[in-house]
Amino acid sequence: MASTTDNPADDWADEDKAVADPAKRRPISRLTILRAIAELRLWWREGVVADLDHIATIERVRGESLLTSRYVFMTAMSAGIAILGLLLSSPAVVIGAMLLSPLMNPIIGTGFSLATGDADWLRRCGKALVAGSIFAILFCALIVFFSPLQTVTEEIAARTRPNLFDLLVALFSALAGSYAVIRGREGTIVGVAIATALMPPLAVVGFGLATLNWTVFAGALGLFITNLVTIGLTAAIMARLYGFQSDLSHRQSRLQSIVMAAVFITLAVPLGFSLRTIAWEANGQRIVNQEVAAAFTDRARVDQPIVNWDTEPVAVSASVFTPEFNPNADTEVARRLEQRLGRAVIATIDQFQVGTDPGAAEQAALAQARAREAAEASERQIAALGQNLALIAGVERKDVLLDRENQRAQAVARPLDGLGLSGYRELERRLERTTPGWTVELRPPLVSLPEIIVGEEGLDTRNAAQVALVGWAAERTGVRVTLTGSESALATVTQALGTTSSRVDTRQSGNENTVTASWSTAATAQD
Structure with missing residues (x-):
């Protein structure tokens, strides 16, 4: 008779089935989770935090995060290189600016001062950040103001529309920078990570200020402030995680944590919507x-x-x-x-x-692509012509007339101390040479006209140039000129003026060789 004993293989199969059935698994108890968290905290406190020299780290960070002449100079040089790289749309030059930027030190110091509750240190770090930022913005604005290139390049436009990804860049940069500072491994590469999020937007703020482009100014300023706050708060959180304690009470410390979280959420929500809009437009x-x-x-x-x-x-x-x-x-x-x-x-x-x-x-x-590139280059050249003409005339850009159809640029110059008619004419010629095919007309102020000497053999080279200068001034200003001299000398000068002689009045005097030129009294008084 066969045995009725169950097959052991069947028993194992039943046990495997029971284990595979989720309903029959033993749930992880709450006590187990709490024990694991307690062990993790103990390892972090004794295995990581205990190895740090907190006092030495604070003193090192404090000494490097204050306002010094070196900090201001290096910030200015970094900002100058950054704005040139943005104007040239050269990422390599922008990266070079990040290598010099010292902005990491005061912003990391801000985070540590928040974590330790040191109000005096926080105030000094804030002073260094504000001073460095304002100096960088003004220095960039000065460079852009005197630069012939004032076009919004792709590199500039990329820093005018902050989104959630920009916040993440600042967050990861702050995590890397804070970790390196806490572990004593900070260096140039870490500074580049922080400068990536701060220096280019700061340079774009200066560009917007110089060109009075408030859309660029506001967008870049918003990106800079977002990154600045994100890096500072992240550094504070990292410092607290690594045991840099403050004198605040438990309630005050919890309130500080809530405020930090609220600031992050406040920044993330609008940036998230901006990222969503950008993603929708890309799709x-x-x-x-x-x-x-x-x-x-x-x-x-x-x-x-x-x-x-x-x-x-x-x-x-x-x-x-x-x-x-x-x-x-x-x-x-x-x-x-x-x-x-x-x-x-x-x-x-x-x-x-x-x-x-x-x-x-x-x-x-x-x-067509080549033609479009040529047209864009021509537009940039024309824009530079208008800007340069306004600069040498001492007027606003809106006061320069650009006639694209007839390729003519006109402006009325303001008087400049020590600059005569020959100086204004030379400025006009130089500017005309920079834009082939265009006619530049710079109307000079009614300054003194030159004196003309007529020799026995007529006009020499120098005096012929003086006659041409008088004719140019009469044409550009539209004001009549009175020539005074002997009959023979006036005839020689009038003949040299050619068609411009219609703008000239003559008056005879006893001087045989010298012809004096002056503006019409009525016209001068009216002007």
Whole structure:
């Protein structure tokens, strides 16, 4: 008769099934969790915090975080290199500025002073931060003010729209910097991490101030303040975690922690919405690219569409090089984009017909890209011309007239001490040479006109130049000039003036060789 004893293999299978069944697992008790937390805290306190020399660390950080002449000088040099890198749109130059930036020291000191409750130390660190920041902004503004390059580059624009990712960059930089300082391993690389979040926005604030571009100024200032607060509070939290205690009571310490958390949340919420908007626009740009390309054949080439998200409806414009026209492209693209974006859209698509050769569209697109680059370079050159003309004339940029159709630039100069007519004319010539094809007209003030000597053989080189200068002044100012001299001398000078002689009045005197030039009395009084 067979045995009725159960098979051991079956018993093991039942046990495995019981273990695999979540309902039959033994839950982790609350006591186990508390014991694990207590052991972790004990390890952190005795294995990590106890090895630190807190007093030496505080003294080292305190000594490096105060306002000194070296700190101001290095901040200025770092800011100067940063703004030049931003104007040139050169990331390598911007990184070079970060290598010099000393901003890590006072901001880490701010965090430690918050953690230890040292009000006097906090005040000194704040003084160093404010002084360094203001000096850097003014120094950058001074460089931009005298710079011929004042265009908002990609590097500048990237620092004018803070979002949650910028806060995370500041957070990770602060964690790295605080850890290195606490463990005594700070150095240049750690300073670069902090400067990444602070120095470029600070330089952009100076750019916005110099160009009176308040959109750039406000955006960069918001990014700088966000990063500054984030780094300071993160440094304070790290210092408290590593046992740098304050004299505050338990209740005051808890209140301080709540305030720090509230500040982080206050900063993170609007930056999160900003990041969401940026992400939506980036995805929207991808959708626009897809829909514009889908409206044409595979042989067509689409130039990068331009989307204005701030208008209602959204405005989309693009250039397409295609062997076959699509007369309904505007309405088709607008309808598809409205369905996918959920917003009203107006599409304007410029179609350029190219040959059926497979490479014709690419060649046309490349030609237009080159033409666009040339046009942008020309616009930058024209903008520089207007700015420089305003500078040498001593007037506001809005007082300079730029006639693009006739390629003519005009400005009325203010009197400058010690500068005569020849100086104004030379400034006009120099500026005209910087922009080929353009005519520069600088109206000089009614300063003294030169005296002309007519020799027996007529005008020598020097006096011929004086006559030309008188004629130039009469044309630029529109004011009549009176020439006084002998009949023969006046005839020689009038002949040399050519067509400009119509702007000149003559008056005979007994002096045979000298002709004096003066502004019309009525015109001078009226002016």
